Amino acid sequence: MLSTLHPPRSLSRFPRYTLCTLTAQSSPSTTPPPHSQILSIRRALLSRQVTTTQLAESYLTRLRLTEPHLKSFLHVSDAVSQQAHCLDGKIARNEEVGPLAGVLVGVKDNICTVDMPSTGGSRVLDGYRPPFDATAVRKIKELGGIVVGKTNLDEFGMGSTTEASAFQVTANPWDVSRVPGGSSGGSAAAVSARQCVVSLGSDTGGSVRQPASFCGVVGLKPTYGRVSRYGLMAYASSLDVIGCFGSSVADTGILLRVISGHDRLDATSSKREVPDFASQFASINLLESKPLKGLRVGLIRQTLDDGVDSGVVSLIRGAASHLEELGCSVTEISLPSFSLGLPAYYVLASSESSSNLSRYDGVRYGNQAAVDELNSLYGDSRAKGFGPEVKRRILMGTYALSAGYYDAYYKRAQQVRTLVRKSFKAALDQNDILVSPAAPSAAYKIGEKKDDPLAMYAGDIMTVNVNLAGLPALVLPCGFVEGGVAGLPVGIQMIGAAFDEVLKILIAIDILI
Amino acid sequence: MIASTFFRSIQNHHLLLYPTALFRRKNGVLYCTMKSTEAQTATQEKEKPQPKIPHRSQTRTIDKISKDYEAVIGIETHVQLNTLTKAFCSCPYNYGSPPNTSICPICMGLPGALPVLNSKVIQCAVKVGLALNCKLSLNSKFDRKQYFYPDLPKGYQISQFDVPIATGGYLDLDLPVDLNRAGVPLLEIVSEPDMRTGIEASEYAAELQRLVRYLGVSNGNMQEGSLRCDVNVSVRPIGQSQFGTKVEIKNLNSFSSMGRAIDFEISRQVQLHSQGQGDLIAQETRLWEEGAQKTVTMRKKEGLSDYRYFPEPDLPGVILTKAYVDAIRDSLPEAPEMKRRRYEKMGLSMQDVLFLANDINVAQFFDETIAKGADVKLAANWIMGDIAAYMKNEKLTISEIKLVPQELAELIASIKGGTISGKIGKEILFGLLAKGGTVKGLIEEKDLVQIVDPLEIEKMVDKVLAENPKQLEQYRGGKTKLQGFFAGQVMKVSKGKANPGLLNKILVERLNAKS
């Protein structure tokens, strides 16, 4: 059965651009540690096998090599070497360095960084440099992480392919004629191509999970409120979360712990204690002893229906069998409200975005249209500054909130949201985790859905419910379907109860890899 | 008498269910206007309050209306809270600070910045809500109100739309628009359209001002814009239940201009109605022009604006616990109207009551003075007389003068006990007002203790009689009016310190003594 799962570890986990290996990985170890780039780097640095400068240089070399094909970054920091040098000094002096010391982090460009441009992928913010770091970025920097650059995205996070960026189209590292997914396509592609160790994305309706699936990396969407949104350019505030990409569950867990926690600058951030996710990882040598015994897994029937690629369905079913072999009890469950989530999501997200994007009125940020009259200033600046997908959602959202339509759209969508939340709650009372594909298909061709927004929206069916319910979910590679150069990765989505990122998901998943 | 009408009408609604109930349905002309009350406050002269008739030319019109038409007035009051920091960030704000000096990513609405509610805003809202005896919503929420405006950085205001924190007077939280003040916490208090005259409306606003000052939630200053009243006025034929077309009046910088603006607007609308031109009354916003004493069109309303309200996703709902509300309730100061009733029971005149209770600082000064045992009526007289006059001349508030309640009580006791005369009392008072110190200290320092020794006074009387033989002769010849002259001379000799009673007694004895 194991062979049907294609455990990613036994495959070449990285596409052809990334075949060179890290010096740090060759470190011998008596007890097998969890698969983690971050931990490997730490060991290599502290044992003086490699310097931060060497490490950073190897990533930057690969970045320079691959970037012309991938275009994952909108901006690459020119301070990486200097920061690496600084860390090397600390290590040489035996000073304490944080858990992310020497870790190169890519940051989605809708997350504010004080020393770099932050455009959100939009013309309206062309050249904008925020005067502050997002809380998540600040924490990463404080713990030794090095921000390598700002990654490409669909404008303000609105899109599922990264084609809606105002600046460039990012390619999928597994097949450069295909999309990396979106909206965090740049962050997913960058980790997939080893342009950086881990990266931050944002997930409003699946924008971390779907590109993780398309690019064959691990994507973690935390519980709403787990990570401060301060410094994340708002798309749909009640759904937005900052999420993590890594090449292993352990890496996303370590990164999540760094960026989590209450922030007095975000009133919706949770005051719950942040567990040490890394300490929960089970060791790989437990694999033979049914380590997941007792874990109840619910396979969501509605996500394996018509409209889902048959290759994807069989990979998910294969993964479910593998989970059973590891001791889980897997049952198929039904979430009748599942299909309602998609339209409700698009109404709510568009409504909130129509409000959140009002601030880009041409008065304060770049791209001020040269007109005399105030209404023309607003109109022209926004007409020139926003791309078509953003305009479409502003129009939809404005319509849904208008007098006379509010009850039929916004209010009704909120009612559906309550329904979705309740049905997930009920399902998670019966199961420890729920399982589904992360997307109905593997990565598709660039341009394939560009002129068919509804087809693109439909691709979000697997992920949007999780945002409506505010739950944590993790996507990790579970195999390949045919296509591209050497197959295209497919991810499985595992959904946990609120604030249960740790015990029920991470343990299970690290073993699964 | 006129004032007492006003006062009693308040008293009738002692439960103060909502502010509008306060002034509802009074008998036309029997009001003390706010203007005369203010003048009273300021000059401290004991004039009889004069009913102020707004505009003679309009009075007739208004009289006519009262027969055929009735005005419907509602007031929307914006109270700027003195929370020290803005509503949704920790920037300080001060009225009059240079533009854009206290701003941060949050109040500038920069991408990625999020609002965090200043808990003092809620505290102020609960205070006002409780003081108005509103029904508090233990669960309320914030909403976004959306429109484009150059000084509105985010393109929306954070406000409360359908679940305000307090209802019953209807209380609303709102935020204003200009960038330097963006995020300045405002409380919006909306009245029911229950008022019928300008004077009623300005009394309502004045009572609200008094209340927010009592509660210490705002300085309530209309000139600075800390208290802003927008008034809605419509008229309709008496007997008609449907409202007429509503006109909004802005730019009301004082209570008296509010009253005059409303009365002007009523008569304008009535005149149009009575000339059969009621359809010329447009739903619009009009400005009050103080110079011309009239309202002029500011902008016509083009249908209703659609603000596309929806719940603010960046702020969790406001949840008030009973313990929190109870703690605030326990800390509330005595309401103006309770204070007035208490003062009335002490036997003070209505005029005294209205004056003393008008300003919480004055009321506190008075309360502290009588707590030190001072005679109630005398304390009131001193405060409303010389102290108020001094404050007015020196442009000081009662908290800024050097005199403390303890010493006023001492002064009153010293006069009552005969240690000093009333005249010397005044002298000491001005010393205390200007320089502070104690009554005892000033008496000693200036050697002002009253002379009550009969022998000493006798000596002075004898001296004066001896020095004025001519007048003495005239007096004894029947010109007894000269007694006053002699008394004055003796007082002069005593440097004002002779006990007047004793002085007169001895003087009369000596004058009438056959020598």
Ligand SMILES: [Zn+2]
């Ligand atoms: Zn601020």
